[in-house]
Amino acid sequence: ASLLNAIEMAPRDPILGITEAYNADKNPKKSNLGVGVYYDDNGKLPLLECVRKAEAQLMEKTAPRGYLPIDGLAAYDKAVQDLVFGADSAVVKEKRAITAQAIGGTGALKLGADFLKRFAPDAQVWISDPSWENHRALFESAGFVVNNYPYYDATTKGVNFAGMLDTLKNMPAGSIVLLHACCHNPTGADLTDAQWTQVIEVVTSRGLIPFLDMAYQGFGDGIESDGKVVGLFANAGGPVFVSNSFSKSFSLYGERVGALSIVATSAEEAARVLSQLKRVIRTNYSNPPIHGGQVVATVLATPELRALWEEELAGMRVRIREMRQAFVEKLKAKAPNHHFDFVITQRGMFSYSGLTKEQVTRLREEYSIYAVDTGRICVAALNSGNIDYVVDAVAQVL
Ligand code: PLP
Helix, strand or coil: CCCHHHCCCCCCCHHHHHHHHHHHCCCCCCEECCCCCCCCCCCCCCCCHHHHHHHHHHHHCCCCCCCCCCCCCHHHHHHHHHHHHCCCCHHHHCCCEEEEEEEHHHHHHHHHHHHHHHHCCCCCEEEEECCCHHHHHHHHHCCCCEEEEECEECCCCEECHHHHHHHHHHCCCCCEEEEECCCCCCCCCCCCHHHHHHHHHHHHHCCCEEEEEECCCCCCCCHHHHHHHHHHHHHCCCCEEEEEECCCCCCCHHHCEEEEEEECCCHHHHHHHHHHHHHHHHHHCCCCCCHHHHHHHHHHHCHHHHHHHHHHHHHHHHHHHHHHHHHHHHHHHHCCCCCCCHHHHCCCCEEECCCCHHHHHHHHHHHCEECCCCCEEEHHHCCCCCHHHHHHHHHHHC
């Protein structure tokens, strides 16, 4: 047999598979709640006005397309660092953090994983149970053993904090702990400020390496308050790894704009870290693409565009909140014996709705409503046009 002849078919991506099935569905009432994408109230992917304006500006001063530096556009890296840590933060002022443009949040995670594999080859990685389905695969493909720490508690529909903390207290020093900075995917259940304080204390005192993934900054309670935990970790001392993404917050999914930041204990240490991170980037894809980074840098650094972005992001956040509220209230009217109040407290695009696999199957087969088998629904895919249909269907399958 030839080399390729012996290769087996890889399993389908579970989430992308849902979209394929949805696309093939002919029911005009079909709804795709399986995605991880924000749609507006017309069910359309938005092009933000701040992006359109920044692109118009960039078009006017067309420039040749040389290679970017290995770590990306300097203006982008600076703007992202200020956004993630706060322009007035001690880490930024003391130049203890380095930030490199990355190919989306996924690319940032992959850079962080490859970097860590070079310098902490024997460490194990811990991710929440459950977590974004790509976390495990990304770190495993970088060569790590990946474990779960307890996170979601199906009975309380909240966080099993005692279990999480206990696992953190017992993992080997030097373990890499992946944490969702805000808007936990897939559950929507976040830690409280008081719980974060305890996590930071354990992580710091036990010498664990925190890796904060922030793909939804601005979708929870606001840009600053969603990013707060990053600042708290940074102030607790290095090292801290932070991956962030503008896929959702700028609705720039296909431009692949994200960044990896690493907090060190001094400017001198940070410079060495950056030099090594550049080697990781160089051997992955050499240097990132220009356009998306330029758009984000332009918006973040131009006061009026920045204000417009904050307004548009708030609009997305508020609309999701309204859908949470409407979902719960309408369901209360249709199915008074069931309680969904927890959906209102959840943050970000997603809700672990508590729907079982069987209920999800019935929603798909009988109503052409597509959700993830785990019961995860994308609240950002609900809108005034489909919510009544979805609520009616959910009430029928309960
Ligand atoms: N991390 C989490 C928790 C996510 O939910 C996502 C996207 O869904 C990512 C990272 C990846 O972001 P990007 O699409 O920018 O690669």
